[in-house]
Amino acid sequence: MRDVFVLGVGQSQFGKMPDRSIGSLGREAALAAITDAGIPAREIEVAYGSRLYADMITAQTVLKEVGITRIEMMSIENACAGGASAVRALWKDIAAGFYDVGIVVGVESMTTSPVAGKLIPPAKDDLEGQLGSAMPVTFALMANRLMETHGATPEDFAQVSVKSHDFGALNPKAQYRKRFTVEEVLASRPVVDPITLLQCCPNTDGAAAVILCSESYARRYTRQPIRIMASVLQSGDYFHRKADLTSFEVGARTAAKAYEMAGVDPRDIDLVEIHDAFTAEELVHYEDLQLCARGDAVGLLRSGATSLGGRVPVNPSGGLLSLGHPLSSSGVRNIGEIALHLRGEAGERQVPGAKLGLAQMLGGNATGLETGACAIHILSR
Structure with a gap:
């Protein structure tokens, strides 16, 4: 090869x-x-x-x-x-x-x-979807579980959105280049408790x-x-084998295979671009990508490590929350974003001295499956 x-x-x-x-x-x-x-x-x-x-x-x-x-x-x-x-x-x-x-x-x-202007509808034979298990519901359950097991707060989830919009304000291609405060994020329209409108990616x-x-x-x-250095694509497992609501098994499995293929340690990664359709999801990916130990995602966020200037900035593009999420574009776009940083050409949002970056994207939903697919690419200069 x-x-x-x-x-x-x-x-x-x-x-x-x-x-x-x-x-x-x-x-x-x-x-x-x-x-x-x-x-x-x-x-x-x-x-x-x-x-x-x-x-x-x-x-x-x-x-x-x-x-x-x-x-x-x-x-x-x-x-x-x-x-x-x-x-x-x-x-x-x-x-x-x-x-x-x-x-x-x-x-x-x-x-x-x-x-257009709606939630993505479930298939006719998607029993869970027909009963109301839409994406915001899935991630609201995840958020509530993070509060129970990790000590997360609504303010933590809002901070993810604040961080993403701070990044997006520096990206001329972003759909939204407006900064928000934690209070403004929490005061936006409720969607599914504890998720509010500014914690969801836009159409x-x-x-x-x-x-x-x-x-x-x-x-x-x-x-x-x-x-x-690594290109890995994996499909999700049956949901009944899911052991932890605060993890995507397919995400953790794909990450482990990617690190092995690239021959790198997660601690070597300089920046990450991930699927962050909802704020709570970002915290889950921190742990699945081994950016921190299990149970430490909230601490990683609060430390500022995933913000610009931190140890491992996450979604310096603005992510799906601020840059926007044209579904099939996002997995191409975030690989391009990593490449720009490694070339030192990301403008105001540049991660200084970036040598190694990871782009992750997952998606798809069907009754009986945890999720459809996860893809991870690790790039280096």
Whole structure:
């Protein structure tokens, strides 16, 4: 297996843009990634697209807008982990030697989707979902359990949102660039106790793209290639085997495999980008990613270690809470975010001296499963 590198990254503006098409959003991100890589578009050999709410042929729909046709193209859906799953697929193609360079584009228009302005509806045969187990409910149960077992408080959950919006205020691509106080977060509209509106990610439109390549190809275009040291994708287990409501078994399992593949210790990670659709979720990921010991997530948050300037900043992009969450885009976007920091090109939100970063994305829900999928990529410079 060959080493695989991130050569180019790109992102559209994130926000509510119902007047923009999938092609338009994807084109913005793809062109940005191609320009960032400094390569001719005609050299792209393979392409993957990802979109949850799609008619068909996402990759072709987007890439025809930038003059790319007549190559192998594939579209992948894996809920919120779809974009990261597409990156994993391209990584395998290049690592195995099938291609030297390819592109992934994740794109979503939530404001024109069938769920615009609504909760994502459960499938007709999803018994738990039909009985009311929507995502906010799941994470509210998790939050209440964290208060019982970890000593978390509503103020702690609100602080996660405050931190994310502080980061988002520094990101010109973010949907929301407004800072909030703990009091303002807690005073926002209740959703499911103890979660309030400003503790939930917004509906968002947007696209992100990354270009991956082999080492020999990367050396032709850059002196600072970003290596993907680990790429791991795992599916969730049966819910009846879940032993702890304050952990995602699939998240912990995927993280352990990623650290083993990369040959690194969790303490070596300089920054992390994670799925934070709800504030309580971030605390759970701290422990599953081994950023702290079991039971210490609240202490890690309160210490400031996960804030900008801390030991391991989490979601310096603003995360899903502030940057926004166009579902299939997020797993591509957060890999690109890590790459920017490792190159020292993240602007005001730059993590100084970052050498090693982790991007995680999980998603999907079905009766009987803990969750659908989790993908983790570890990148280094």
